[in-house]
Amino acid sequence: MKAFKIGMPVFLIIVSIVCFIGAIRLPKANLGDPYGPLYFPIGISVLLFIFGIVYFFQEIKRINKSNNKITELFTGRTPKLIGVTIILGIGYTLIFESLGFLIASILFLGALLFVVNGIKNWKTNIIVALAFSFISWYAFSELLGVSLP
Amino acid sequence: MGMDTFMEGLLTSLEPINIMWIIIGGFLGTIVGMLPGLGPATAVAVLIPVTFGMEPVSALILMAAIYYGAMYGGSRSSILLNTPGDGSAIAATFDGYPMAQKGQAGQAMAISAVASFIGGVIAVIGFILLAKPLADFALKFGPAEYFLLMLLTLSAIVSLSMGKMVKGFISMLLGLLLSTVGIDTQSGVYRFTFGIPHLSEGIDFLIVIIGIYAIGEVLYNFLTIDEIKKEKKKVGKIWFSKKQWKRSKWPILRSGPLGFIIGVLPGAGGSIASMISYTTEKQISKKPEEFGEGAVEGLAAPESANNAASVGAMIPLLTMGIPGSGTTAVMLGALIMLGIRPGPLLFENDPEMVWTLVNSMFIGNIALIIINILLVGLLVKILDTPAKVLYPIILLLAFIGTYTLSYSAIDFFLLLIFGYFGLLMKVMDFPIAPLVLAIIVGADMEQNFRMAILSSNGSLGVFFATPIAIGLIVLTLLSLFYPLIVKKIQKRKLSKP
Secondary structure, eight states, rough: HHHHHHHOOOOHHHHHHHHHHHTTTOOOOOOSSSHHHHHHHHHHHHHHHHHHHHHHHHHHHTTSSOOOOHHHTTEEESSHHHHHEEEHHHOOOOOOOOHHHHHHHHHHHHHHHHHHHHGHHHHHHHHHHHHHHHHIIIIIIIIIOOOOO | OOHHHHHHHHHTTTTTHHHHHHHHHOOOOOHHHSTTTTTHHHHHHHGGGGGGTSOOOHHHHHHHHHHHHHHHHHHHHHHHSOSSSGGSSSSHHHHHHHHHHHTOOHHHHHHHHHHHHHHHHHHHHHHHHHHHHHHHHHHHHHHHHHHHHHHHHHHHHHHHHHTTTHHHHHHHHHHHHHTTTTTTTTOOOEEEETTOOGGGGGOOOOHHHIIIIIIIIIHHHHGGGTSSSOOOOOOOOOOOOOOOHHHHHHHHHHHHHHHHHHHHHSSSHHEEEEEEHHHHHHOOOOOGGGGGOOOHHHHHHHHHHHHHHHHHHHHHHHHHOOOOOHHHHHHHHHHHTTTTHHHOHHHHHHOHHHHHHHHHHHHHHHHHHHHHHHHHHHHHHHHHHHHHHHHHHHHHHHHHHHHHHHHHTHHHHHHHHHEEEEEHHTTTOOOOOHHHHHHHHHHHHHHHHHHHHHHHOGGGGGGGGHHHHHHHHHHHHHHHHHHHHHHHHHHHHHOOO
C-alpha cells in the first residue's frame, strides 16, 4: 500500500517534468507571439511539479495511515473484476469493427455479465446480453439513425 | 425577455414530442440516479448518445430532464437503502432513511418529491428573473474578463474540495494539461501529440468525461459490489400526513431560494446546497434533537435545496458558458457536441431555445412528481435489479456513447485509459470535478488569455484594467482563501470557553 501511496505523487512529478521538457521543446509560432503556444503548457507543468512535491510530502507524512479504498482495490475479487473488465474492453475494441456492433456487443456484454454476475445466473446473463444488445442496436441504429458497424 | 419569446418557448416545450422527451429523460435520469454510486453526471454522460440525431432544442430538453431526473432519483436510494446516488443526495439519508426504518418510506419519498418540485419551481422563477440580466452583463466581458471568470470558477471548485485542496489543484492542472493536447488553434503548432495523428485534434473531452464518470465509477463500484445488500424497508403509505406537511412547508420554501443562490455560485452545487439547508433548518428548529431520527423537515429542506441548486447551476452554464459543477460541465460538453454554444449570445441569437428549456423545466418538474409518486412501486422494483447486471449495461452504453463521437473504435482505448485513471483518482480521494471542468474550459481559457495579452501588446495590466476584472480577481482570491478563513473562524470558536 505504501508503494501505491507514494507512486501517485511520483508519477505526477514525472509527468510534470516530461511535460515541461516537451513544452520548452515545442516549435515557436510563425504567427503572432512566437512563444504563445508555450505559456500555458510551461505554466501548468511548473505548477503541477510544485503541487506534486507538496502532495509527495503530504503522503510521506501519512504513510502509515491506512486507506480502506486502496486495501479494497487489492482484496477479494475486485482486482480480477477490474482486470477482466479492461481486458474485455480491449477485446471489444479489437472485434467491434470486424464482427459488427451486434455480435461484438453480445459477446462483450455476455462475457462481462458472466464475470460480474456469476456463472450461476447464466440464464439472466444470456437473456440480458441478447436483449440489451439488440435493443441498443435497434434504438441507436434504427430509431436514432446512428451508423453502427 | 419579451413575452412573445417566453410564450413561444412555452408552446415549443408543450409540443407532444418534447413532452415525450421530458418524460423519457426524467424517467431515465431517475433510474440512473437511483443506482447507488451513480449520480447526475454519470446519468448525463452515459445517456449522451440518446440525443444523437435529435433537434438541438429537443436534445437540450432531454438532457436537462435527465439531469434533474437524476437529482430526484438520487434521493430514492438514499431513503430506501441509506446509499445516496451522489453527493447531493447524502443529506437525504440523514432523516429519509430513519423515516423508512419507521415504515414511512412512501411518505418520505412523497415529501421529497414534493419538496424537490417546489424547490425546482422556485428556482425556475429565479432563473427567469436572473438569467437575462446576467447574460446582458456577460456581454460586457472581453477576453481578459472571460479568462478571469474561468479562473474564478476553477479556483472556486478547487477550494470547495474541502480538506483536499492540493489534490483539487492537481486534478485541475491535469485537466488543463489534457486540454493543451492537439493542434494549437492560434498558431497551428502540434502540442503533445507524440506523433499520433489521432491526437492532433486533441482529446475529446467527452471521452474523458464518459471514461471517468461511467467506466471509472463502475470500476470503483466493483470495490464494494459483493457487499451484503442492505435490507429495503416496506414502502408503506405513499402520501404524507397534514402534520408532516405543516412541519415541512416552511423549510421547503426557505431552502428553495437558498439552494438556488448556492447553485448559481461557481463551484458550489447540490451537495453544498443540501448540507447548508439541512444545518440551517436544524439550527433554527424548535426540535433539533429530532434531526437524524426521522424528522420530516430534515428530509424536505435538503431535497428542496438540491433541486433548486440544479436549476440555479444552469444560469452560469447558459448565460456565460461556464459550468459551475461537474454535472453542468458534462452538460456543457454534450451541448457543444450538439452544436449549441452556451453563453450570452445564446440569449441574443436563440432566445426561443432558452425559454423552451426554462418552460420544459416547469413541465419536467410536474412530470417527475407524477413519475416519482405514481410509479413508486415500479421504481422500487427497479431498485431491486441487481447492480451486477446494471453495471455491465452501463459499461456497454459508455462504449456506444464513445463510438458515436467520432465513429472510431480507436477511441475505446482512450476511454479505458481514462476509466482506469478515474478509478485511481477515486481510490486516492482526488476530486473529479476540477479535472472535468478544466478540460472543458481549458482551451477557451488559454485562447482568451493569449488574446488578452495580444490586445495589450504583452502587458499583464490588461487583467487589472476594468472594474469587472478587478472584481473577479478579488473574488478569486477570496475563494482561494475561503477554506483558511473558515478554519480560522472554527479554531477561534473552539478556543472560546
